[in-house]
Amino acid sequence: MTETNTAAAAQTLLETITGISAAPTWSAPGRVNLIGEHTDYNDGFVLPFAIQHRTHAAVATRSDGMIRVVSTFDQKPVAFALTQLDEFFPHRRDEVVEWARYPLGVAWALLRAAGLDASTATGVDLAFSSHVPVGAGLSSSAAIEGATASALADTWGITLDRVALAQAGRTAENEAVGAPTGIMDQMATMLGHTDAAIFLDCRTLEAAVVDLGFADAGLELLVMDTGVKHSHATGGYGERRASCERGASIMNVAALRDLTVDDLPRAEALMDDVTFRRVRHVVTENQRVLDTVRVLREQGPTSIGGLLIASHASMRDDFEISVPELDTAVDAALTAGAIGARMTGGGFGGAAIALVARADVETISSAVATAFAKAGFAPPATFTVSPSVGASKDA
Ligand code: ADP
Numbered sequence: 001m002t003e004t005n006t007a008a009a010a011q012t013l014l015e016t017i018t019g020i021s022a023a024p025t026w027s028a029p030g031r032v033n034l035i036g037e038h039t040d041y042n043d044g045f046v047l048p049f050a051i052q053h054r055t056h057a058a059v060a061t062r063s064d065g066m067i068r069v070v071s072t073f074d075q076k077p078v079a080f081a082l083t084q085l086d087e088f089f090p091h092r093r094d095e096v097v098e099w100a101r102y103p104l105g106v107a108w109a110l111l112r113a114a115g116l117d118a119s120t121a122t123g124v125d126l127a128f129s130s131h132v133p134v135g136a137g138l139s140s141s142a143a144i145e146g147a148t149a150s151a152l153a154d155t156w157g158i159t160l161d162r163v164a165l166a167q168a169g170r171t172a173e174n175e176a177v178g179a180p181t182g183i184m185d186q187m188a189t190m191l192g193h194t195d196a197a198i199f200l201d202c203r204t205l206e207a208a209v210v211d212l213g214f215a216d217a218g219l220e221l222l223v224m225d226t227g228v229k230h231s232h233a234t235g236g237y238g239e240r241r242a243s244c245e246r247g248a249s250i251m252n253v254a255a256l257r258d259l260t261v262d263d264l265p266r267a268e269a270l271m272d273d274v275t276f277r278r279v280r281h282v283v284t285e286n287q288r289v290l291d292t293v294r295v296l297r298e299q300g301p302t303s304i305g306g307l308l309i310a311s312h313a314s315m316r317d318d319f320e321i322s323v324p325e326l327d328t329a330v331d332a333a334l335t336a337g338a339i340g341a342r343m344t345g346g347g348f349g350g351a352a353i354a355l356v357a358r359a360d361v362e363t364i365s366s367a368v369a370t371a372f373a374k375a376g377f378a379p380p381a382t383f384t385v386s387p388s389v390g391a392s393k394d395a
């Protein structure tokens with residue numbers, strides 16, 4: 001589906017529930033993380049970029065103080081009074097249908113962040129359509145949050161900056177959805193830039209735009225979506241966070257960000273093997289992000305391959321968040337000539353990325369498909385992503 005089609009699908013869906021045609025639309029991108037995995041909630045560094053796949057929201061105001069959301073996923077509208085959101089979030093969130101917690105959670109967080117009175121705020125209908133793959137590690141969740149935050153900020157005349165809108169998205173995800181994720185995805189979605197990545201310090205929320213130069217170097221970033229679904233609200237993600245907190249507390253620091261590779265021998269002496277390996281991943285990954293930024297600036301993108309490969313090995317062996325499908329995709333891409341490759345996103349499924357010469361996209365994609373078939377895995381989806389602009393009102 002193209003961007004125009006996706007925006008039009010959101011408008012059509014809005015029309016079916018409101019009768020209003022050609023309503024204005026806002027949109028926000030998914031993101032891919034070039035490097036820096038599970039570092040965000042450790043106050044560390046990440047280097048994501050917003051991708052060309054976006055979630056669109058068509059928006060109409062209403063006079064009764066209600067908020068109603070509907071998605072092309074199931075076409076079933078979910079409605080609440082704006083004054084009711086406080087009753088459901090965070091404690092009764094389980095009574096709200098899961099997908100609707102993302103946009104409704106953003107509305108709830110934004111009202112609070114802007115100090116708006118829910119009883120006088122303008123009611124709104126939002127219809128969503130998306131071509132960000134869901135659960136693929138490309139952050140469809142941040143995309144729907146970003147589209148909602150951007151649309152509601154404009155509709156309600158809120159003048160919060162982009163960082164505050166990203167924070168509202170994170171609040172929604174943490175408190176309204178119940179997924180204990182960091183702020184990387186929302187920052188990438190809000191701050192995205194054409195041809196560049198966002199180098200983010202997750203402690204200070206300072207962000208710098210880092211030119212990627214993929215196009216000039218004749219490179220493409222290939223996404224290999226394994227189709228293995230993950231969920232942040234359950235499973236290993238929370239466990240990894242707990243290990244990191246344990247490691248930081250054993251080392252007597254506020255967050256693992258405060259450690260460097262020089263601290264690792266002491267860490268190893270103080271902790272059990274599993275906690276130590278979790279800590280080592282985060283500490284070395286932070287260093288790899290810093291190194292990647294430096295290499296991009298000094299040598300250009302063709303020189304970052306080794307850092308991507310080392311990042312994957314660390315996630316596979318130390319953080320233990322890879323799955324056989326991700327390892328197969330990475331190995332097959334590298335064997336077929338990729339400059340670098342790694343799993344991306346929270347892990348336990350989702351997608352891997354490979355940095356490849358433009359001329360090799362087809363060969364490498366089919367090598368990955370062949371390796372999947374040989375291993376008995378369902379065929380992967382492979383496609384290229386390019387760095388794109390952040391959340392905005394559509395033209
Ligand atoms: P990821 O962000 O990696 O794609 P998550 O589990 O974090 O995966 O978020 C995916 C969830 O976000 C979906 O299961 C759904 O609840 C919600 N979501 C994302 N995009 C949409 C959409 N366009 N319409 C409805 N729900 C969506």
Ligand code: MG
Binds near residue numbers: 139140141142185
């Ligand atoms: Mg997500």
